[in-house]
Amino acid sequence: LSRLPFLKRGMRLDPYITTTSEQIVEYDFDRVVYEENSPYQNIKILHSPQYGNLLLLDDDQNLAESDVAYTYAMTGNGREDFTDKDVLILGGGDGGILYHLLQQSPKFVTMLEISFLYQMVIDAATKYLRGICHDCFDSLSGDNYLVRVEDCVPVLEQYARDGRTFDYVINDLTDIPISQEPTDDHLDLPQKILDLSLKVLKTSGKYWTHGANTNDVPQKFEEQLKQLPKPVDFLKEVIAIPSYHELWVFYTIWKKS
Amino acid sequence: LSRLPFLKRGMRLDPYITTTSEQIVEYDFDRVVYEENSPYQNIKILHSPQYGNLLLLDDDQNLAESDVAYTYAMTGNGREDFTDKDVLILGGGDGGILYHLLQQSPKFVTMLEISFLYQMVIDAATKYLRGICHDCFDSLSGDNYLVRVEDCVPVLEQYARDGRTFDYVINDLTDIPISQEPTDDHLDLPQKILDLSLKVLKTSGKYWTHGANTNDVPQKFEEQLKQLPKPVDFLKEVIAIPSYHELWVFYTIWKKS
Numbered sequence: 134l135s136r137l138p139f140l141k142r143g144m145r146l147d148p149y150i151t152t153t154s155e156q157i158v159e160y161d162f163d164r165v166v167y168e169e170n171s172p173y174q175n176i177k178i179l180h181s182p183q184y185g186n187l188l189l190l191d192d193d194q195n196l197a198e199s200d201v202a203y204t205y206a207m208t209g210n211g212r213e214d215f216t217d218k219d220v221l222i223l224g225g226g227d228g229g230i231l232y233h234l235l236q237q238s239p240k241f242v243t244m245l246e247i248s249f250l251y252q253m254v255i256d257a258a259t260k261y262l263r264g265i266c267h268d269c270f271d272s273l274s275g276d277n278y279l280v281r282v283e284d285c286v287p288v289l290e291q292y293a294r295d296g297r298t299f300d301y302v303i304n305d306l307t308d309i310p311i312s313q314e315p316t317d318d319h320l321d322l323p324q325k326i327l328d329l330s331l332k333v334l335k336t337s338g339k340y341w342t343h344g345a346n347t348n349d350v351p352q353k354f355e356e357q358l359k360q361l362p363k364p365v366d367f368l369k370e371v372i373a374i375p376s377y378h379e380l381w382v383f384y385t386i387w388k389k390s
Numbered sequence: 391l392s393r394l395p396f397l398k399r400g401m402r403l404d405p406y407i408t409t410t411s412e413q414i415v416e417y418d419f420d421r422v423v424y425e426e427n428s429p430y431q432n433i434k435i436l437h438s439p440q441y442g443n444l445l446l447l448d449d450d451q452n453l454a455e456s457d458v459a460y461t462y463a464m465t466g467n468g469r470e471d472f473t474d475k476d477v478l479i480l481g482g483g484d485g486g487i488l489y490h491l492l493q494q495s496p497k498f499v500t501m502l503e504i505s506f507l508y509q510m511v512i513d514a515a516t517k518y519l520r521g522i523c524h525d526c527f528d529s530l531s532g533d534n535y536l537v538r539v540e541d542c543v544p545v546l547e548q549y550a551r552d553g554r555t556f557d558y559v560i561n562d563l564t565d566i567p568i569s570q571e572p573t574d575d576h577l578d579l580p581q582k583i584l585d586l587s588l589k590v591l592k593t594s595g596k597y598w599t600h601g602a603n604t605n606d607v608p609q610k611f612e613e614q615l616k617q618l619p620k621p622v623d624f625l626k627e628v629i630a631i632p633s634y635h636e637l638w639v640f641y642t643i644w645k646k647s
Contacts, residue, residue: 375630
């Protein structure tokens with residue numbers, strides 16, 4: 134039953150990307166829109182006739198202009214009313230979530246995006262991913278929003294100390310899989326971010342996070358949720374994001390009353 | 391920039407499928423659930439941990455158990471009320487649309503699936519695609535539905551002669567691309583089916599059809615729509631079906647008043 138597929142070689146652009154579960158997908162990229170190396174990573178934006186401009190960080194696929202389903206999933210798929218709500222976005226360098234929220238009359242949206250790494254991404258998105266961020270990065274602050282380009286852990290710790298809380302916290306910073314890897318300082322950074330996020334989340338609030346729906350990622354994450362000091366409930370949605378070529382799982386998490 | 395991806399060879403199962411726009415996608419198939427040759431085509435059902443059981447006809451991907459988004463798109467994505475409505479499905483051999491409609495108290499659903507070709511598909515779906523058809527093929531008729539396994543053109547012509555009309559006609563028989571190819575008898579079969587479908591559609595009715603969102607397929611189809619003798623309006627939705635690995639376009643079509 135095995136056959137070797139026809140591979141396109143010698144192309145100007147490498148069309149092959151592997152998914153998080155190591156499957157090959159061929160894209161229809163037809164041009165490089167942007168490519169730069171920051172001190173921390175390679176940033177590429179490639180154009181696809183189907184998916185629009187698509188962001189790659191170190192050849193790892195991030196988001197494409199076709200992928201508003203991702204933004205919807207990370208904001209509760211239309212179930213929430215953001216009017217007059219106080220929202221915190223962790224990450225979100227492509228601007229999709231910020232733009233989506235600003236259409237819905239929030240009280241205030243704070244976006245914390247990691248310093249150094251992401252200023253170049255934000256600048257590139259502002260120019261070349263306008264199908265995702267639209268005009269929301271044209272200014273990094275406004276009447277009801279502020280984009281802070283700095284490390285989110287110290288800021289979250291300060292919020293926790295100050296007793297500052299939010300109606301919604303959206304973790305667009307790390308995928309669930311990363312949380313399995315211990316970081317340099319032997320602390321589990323994603324676990325730390327989850328703990329801090331729940332600390333700054335109002336009792337009635339909601340928290341969103343996501344990851345690939347493969348390699349036992351959801352099971353491991355749900356184990357982690359069960360071990361939290363204060364009990365939480367969750368809603369799990371498995372969704373196809375157009376440019377991802379694998380299913381992703383989105384979690385809406387809230388504190389048990 | 392070009393590199394050769396690592397290809398898996400000598401596997402029990404060929405994991406590579408090409409999309410309608412000739413891009414390679416690697417699937418995570420882990421076993422053959424069913425394989426038979428009918429006099430007309432090869433029928434395969436393969437299992438994927440991500441997508442569930444997946445139907446292939448002559449190695450052309452049809453639908454997987456993960457793909458309820460397809461069924462929703464072909465029935466108006468929740469915008470329509472099927473209660474007490476008279477519905478005609480053309481094709482639909484996997485049973486997804488029939489099952490979905492029967493959950494919504496229709497007056498009557500008639501499904502016309504091509505004879506010869508599809509009886510084996512229906513039989514295989516009944517056993518191995520229950521995540522799509524559930525129990526709707528356990529009997530091929532009921533109080534409010536009938537599955538007729540016969541060629542749909544003569545039946546549609548008879549309906550047209552009898553003045554029989556439907557609130558909804560769902561064309562799950564042919565993808566839009568096929569309509570570009572003239573058939574043996576030098577008539578454009580999909581054009582004929584479109585014409586007949588609109589003939590048996592009530593003035594207030596809706597018609598659905600779909601195709602890949604690549605290779606100018608939508609533009610060509612919209613040209614075809616403009617040339618219809620009686621003018622129609624349409625709504626176009628571009629949707630990612632989980633197992634398809636390319637965007638598809640779904641048309642809701644209705645008669646201009």
